[in-house]
Amino acid sequence: MVGFFNEGSDELFVDYAEIELKAGDGGNGAVAFRREKYEPMGGPAGGDGGNGGSILFKVDDRKRTLMDFKYKRIIKAENGENGKNKNRYGKNAEDVVLSVPKGTIIRDIETNQVIADLVKEDQEVVIAHGGRGGRGNTKFKTSTRRAPRFAEPGRKGEEIKVVLELKLIADVGLVGFPNVGKSTLLSKISSAKPKIDNYHFTTLKPNLGVVHLDEDKSFVVADIPGLIEGASEGTGLGHDFLRHIERTKILAHVIDSSGFEGRDPIDDFNKINSELKSYSEELSNKKQIIVLNKIDLVQDKKQIEELKNLFEKNYDVYEISAISGENLKALLYKLYEEVLNTEEEIIFYEETDYKVYKEKEIDTINVRKENDKYVADGYFLERLVDSTNFTDYESLKHFQKVLKDKKVIERLENLGAKEGDTVSVCGIEFDFIE
Numbered sequence: 001m002v003g004f005f006n007e008g009s010d011e012l013f014v015d016y017a018e019i020e021l022k023a024g025d026g027g028n029g030a031v032a033f034r035r036e037k038y039e040p041m042g043g044p045a046g047g048d049g050g051n052g053g054s055i056l057f058k059v060d061d062r063k064r065t066l067m068d069f070k071y072k073r074i075i076k077a078e079n080g081e082n083g084k085n086k087n088r089y090g091k092n093a094e095d096v097v098l099s100v101p102k103g104t105i106i107r108d109i110e111t112n113q114v115i116a117d118l119v120k121e122d123q124e125v126v127i128a129h130g131g132r133g134g135r136g137n138t139k140f141k142t143s144t145r146r147a148p149r150f151a152e153p154g155r156k157g158e159e160i161k162v163v164l165e166l167k168l169i170a171d172v173g174l175v176g177f178p179n180v181g182k183s184t185l186l187s188k189i190s191s192a193k194p195k196i197d198n199y200h201f202t203t204l205k206p207n208l209g210v211v212h213l214d215e216d217k218s219f220v221v222a223d224i225p226g227l228i229e230g231a232s233e234g235t236g237l238g239h240d241f242l243r244h245i246e247r248t249k250i251l252a253h254v255i256d257s258s259g260f261e262g263r264d265p266i267d268d269f270n271k272i273n274s275e276l277k278s279y280s281e282e283l284s285n286k287k288q289i290i291v292l293n294k295i296d297l298v299q300d301k302k303q304i305e306e307l308k309n310l311f312e313k314n315y316d317v318y319e320i321s322a323i324s325g326e327n328l329k330a331l332l333y334k335l336y337e338e339v340l341n342t343e344e345e346i347i348f349y350e351e352t353d354y355k356v357y358k359e360k361e362i363d364t365i366n367v368r369k370e371n372d373k374y375v376a377d378g379y380f381l382e383r384l385v386d387s388t389n390f391t392d393y394e395s396l397k398h399f400q401k402v403l404k405d406k407k408v409i410e411r412l413e414n415l416g417a418k419e420g421d422t423v424s425v426c427g428i429e430f431d432f433i434e
Contacts, residue, residue: 015166015244017069018109022076024052026131026154027090029139030083031389033147044148046136047084052157053077053093057106057116058124060099064208066164068099077128080154083136090133097124103169103247109161119169127162131155134387140398150395153386165243170208170222171339173248175276177268178225180256181293183207185322186223189332211332219339222248246280249342250287252335257307257319258297265292265307287338289316291331296321367411374412374423374432381408385426 027049033042055077075098081090106116106127116125134152141148174182190209207223224245245251253272255265269290277284290311298304304319311317318331364378384402389395403409403425412423412432421432 014066014070015168017066017164018073018161019069019164020074020159020161021055021128022074022159023054023128023130023157024077024079024093025157026050026052026133027080027082028153029134029136029151029387030085030090031137031149031151032085034086042147044137044141045085045087046138046151047086047088047090048136048139049083049133049154050080050090050092051133052080052130052154053095054126054130054157055096055098055128056124056126057098057100057104057118059102059104059118059121061102061121063099063101065101066104066166069164077130077157079157080130080133082154083133083151087136087138092133093130095130100164101166103167105165105167107163107165109163112163115162128158128160131157145394145398148394148398149392150387150389150398153383155383167247168208168222168244169220169247170244171219171249172221172335173245173251174221174223174254175245175251175272176254177256177263177272179261180254180268181322182223182254185254185291185293185320186221188322188325189328190221211335213332213336217336219336221252221335245276245283245286248286250289250335250338252291252331253288253315254291254293255307256294257292257304258294259303260294260297266310269311287342289318289331289334289338292317292319293322295319295326296324365406365408367408367415369415372422374415374417374421376403376408376412376423376425380406381426385428390428 029049030046032044032046034045035042055075075096077096078093080093083090100118102119102121104118105114107114115127118125132155134154137148137151140150174186176182186207186209189211209221209223210218211221212218222244253269255269256263257265259265273284292304292307295304308317308319316334318327318334320327320331365376365380366378367376369375384399388399417423417432419432419434423430423432
């Protein structure tokens with residue numbers, strides 16, 4: 001899990017978490033019989049079990065971090081209540097609703113496939129489904145089976161390990177080498193208060209700010225921590241923050257035009273773009289506005305003109321001083337214009353790309369021969385064995401009928417099973433009878 005101190009609060013900025021989810025099991029159906037005074041024949045009266053609780057994720061606009069999952073790594077929902085006598089149903093368990101920030105991606109750890117991409121206010125998705133409650137013995141009554149002495153166990157709730165990954169949703173991403181003035185720029189154009197100092201890597205977390213041009217004109221800017229060579233390979237803060245640039249519509253590439261620290265602005269520009277391309281082809285293709293910052297420190301104005309002429313061949317270029325505010329208004333209106341023009345270019349994980357987490361196949365039945373014994377198992381048969389009272393004739397008869405209906409008997413015969421052979425069904429051994 002990655003955590004970074006969030007300036008101005010006591011909260012950590014956490015944008016990555018691995019957690020384990022366990023939905024609740026369904027309650028077992030009940031085996032019960034009526035005992036009323038004037039009901040001499042009795043009759044089944046076992047109620048169904050309640051459904052287990054599911055685990056959902058829901059977008060909460062007030063959330064800015066995955067801090068809630070920093071210490072709580074295993075999340076469980078309650079089981080459904082068992083069925084009761086007098087045909088009373090067990091209670092369904094409450095669902096667990098987990099709040100996450102907008103921009104949260106949920107991946108299956110095992111496959112790394114995206115299950116859900118939560119990008120809309122109040123959007124929610126069920127990640128682990130609770131098990132269905134088992135049926136009580138009342139449900140197994142037939143014209144020939146008047147008093148079934150068995151019920152159905154509840155199904156198991158789904159279990160899954162997932163990665164939560166927060167990708168900030170901003171319109172403009174500020175990129176550039178450390179100490180080129182991104183944090184100062186953000187503080188001047190919005191109400192954000194990032195830490196600003198004349199040191200490298202003073203920004204250890206992405207900061208968001210809202211730029212208000214007019215009453216109905218605004219956009220969101222993300223100050224992405226300074227990138228360095230090797231960032232695409234995880235060097236420095238590389239991977240931890242390159243992901244946040246993916247959700248921006250356009251990039252404002254901030255360059256220190258003064259060369260005050262002895263750096264080459266052109267070399268810095270090329271290195272940053274190389275890292276973006278190495279990390280993702282999509283990043284390198286994003287619209288970039290070149291921001292030549294710190295013009296107030298430039299002694300020779302020809303230096304600015306040379307840089308501007310070089311970049312203007314392929315980019316829109318703005319010369320600014322974040323510290324003095326020079327030319328900021330023109331830059332902001334240009335950024336706003338580009339945000340409007342690239343509204344449809346953001347790519348999210350569409351619903352058709354979601355990996356729907358599949359519950360264990362309820363009809364899974366495996367039949368095979370192991371040495372001199374025939375074996376049948378699988379989730380369906382496990383539930384069948386659990387619901388069978390092998391000391392009761394009617395229950396045993398139901399068990400045999402299900403094996404026949406599900407073609408288990410036929411499959412055993414195809415493997416060569418004959419009268420008197422040993423058959424193991426989920427660990428319970430029988431003599432095969434044709």
